[in-house]
């Protein structure tokens with residue numbers, strides 16, 4: 001039977017904030033756009049974002065996009081590309097107003113303006129006043145944004161393929177990417193979607209680690225698809241561990257709690273952040289706070305019977321503030337930690353949260369690849385935006401509130417560029433049979449009955465390995481041992497045992513496909529971390545404790561073929577303002 005095929009101008013894989021904002025640009029230009037999502041769109045991880053989105057609106061304190069830019073460059077430990085950062089921080093202001101006009105129900109100040117709260121890594125610019133830049137809808141900002149975007153996309157008649165799983169990208173006879181093979185989860189039937197342009201907006205990969213704030217669906221599928229298409233992943237060693245996950249469980253307690261005045265204490269009741277970051281204290285950058293917590297616990301000053309976590313104190317804020325500004329946090333804490341934060345402190349420990357790296361793109365969401373002699377080229381017809389992409393605005397460490405911003409700004413830009421691309425390349429490009437076969441083989445391989453471990457067993461082993469060997473602190477010996485274990489896990493995947501061979505809603509097969517993707521991304525993280533011999537941002541190497549700008553002010557590029565690494569320079573020149581030269585990073 002011939003493979004069912006659909007044709008669109010643009011295919012967007014992922015219906016989170018990035019994918020939906022891109023889709024809106026396309027639908028309003030009357031293009032035929034398909035949005036594929038493995039879960040119902042409003043279940044994308046964007047819905048879980050709590051704290052808010054950064055924009056220098058200056059509603060509470062004086063502020064400017066230029067300071068936002070400085071904080072972001074400093075937060076990135078100078079590894080972010082300054083042209084992209086300038087662009088994002090300038091665009092932040094109209095982006096938030098656009099959201100407001102689209103219907104996002106932001107919290108309000110007494111004067112009716114959008115409510116803003118302080119967040120980590122925002123400097124004290126004026127007479128010691130902390131910048132207050134994070135626009136919030138209580139502690140459910142992502143929920144408010146995603147639902148609004150989804151409603152707008154429905155209004156614009158976007159074509160959604162809900163609960164379809166993208167398996168792999170496909171190419172035409174000339175080798176140009178032209179869509180993807182997807183699987184309808186309900187029926188188990190494959191479908192070929194051919195498109196003139198394809199956008200990867202598949203979100204994060206936090207499931208690589210055992211303890212994570214990320215949803216189960218964040219398995220790095222888009223990054224793995226890019227790797228298999230021969231595209232490198234950039235800066236994958238920089239993985240953010242959020243300081244305040246619920247201890248032992250990983251669910252996120254937003255930085256907004258510290259923005260509202262919460263603080264961390266150790267078993268001696270000390271506000272230990274005062275020693276690690278005398279000025280910003282609990283609102284230092286995330287990498288700094290996470291390392292401080294791990295250091296306190298290692299020094300025996302952890303809390304609880306196992307002395308394995310610290311406490312986040314909020315009760316002094318009063319029940320009223322907690323109910324108004326942090327209702328979701330109260331609920332999470334009650335359910336998962338058994339603690340009402342209005343009465344007692346929440347047990348917290350760092351949790352794997354965010355991939356700073358991803359598929360390398362330019363400012364327009366176009367995927368770029370090196371072609372030798374220090375130059376790079378656009379990969380024709382392929383775009384990436386959101387957490388799976390690396391437009392290089394976060395560098396070695398992302399500031400809280402900058403990811404919602406990133407997905408919205410670059411999602412929109414990618415959508416706009418696709419419009420131009422489709423206009424300039426109007427002819428359909430049919431997928432080549434060999435490429436389709438290759439993608440189909442990824443599916444049919446799970447019809448064999450292996451005799452090895454189950455997907456669940458291997459997945460648990462893999463995630464534990466990543467946590468033990470590529471966590472908050474890494475050394476050469478620990479990473480090398482981890483990579484050996486990962487190589488064995490990668491080989492054992494070929495013999496994984498699948499007991500469910502039915503077609504309809506076969507989630508076992510989906511989990512196997514996801515595990516394959518997770519392992520590919522995990523290897524990218526570990527290999528990139530092994531090779532970077534310095535400490536910068538979220539990449540902390542006790543065996544190389546200093547930042548080394550002379551040797552390492554450059555981006556890593558990991559290729560799956562041969563686990564090879566390459567490097568490219570950081571773009572230190574902004575678009576219109578002067579460059580911020582690397583300085584020591586203190587908070």
Ligand SMILES: Cc1cc2nc3c(=O)[nH]c(=O)nc-3n(C[C@H](O)[C@H](O)[C@H](O)COP(=O)(O)OP(=O)(O)OC[C@H]3O[C@@H](n4cnc5c(N)ncnc54)[C@H](O)[C@@H]3O)c2cc1C
Pocket residue numbers: 013014015016017018019036037038039041044045046047048049050051052053054141142164165166167201202203204213214215217218221222252254353354385386387388400401402403404405407
């Ligand atoms: C708990 C939590 C709180 C956060 N809070 C904040 C915050 O306050 N401020 C902030 O700036 N950032 C925050 N972040 C980070 C931010 O929310 C995410 O980085 C961002 O929402 C990612 O958006 P996205 O559009 O790239 O991807 P997502 O929203 O994750 O969407 C990914 C989409 O891809 C689809 N998909 C993936 N793989 C496939 C496949 N194989 N086939 C088909 N579809 C696929 C999924 O179905 C989904 O629709 C938070 C993150 C977490 C986990």
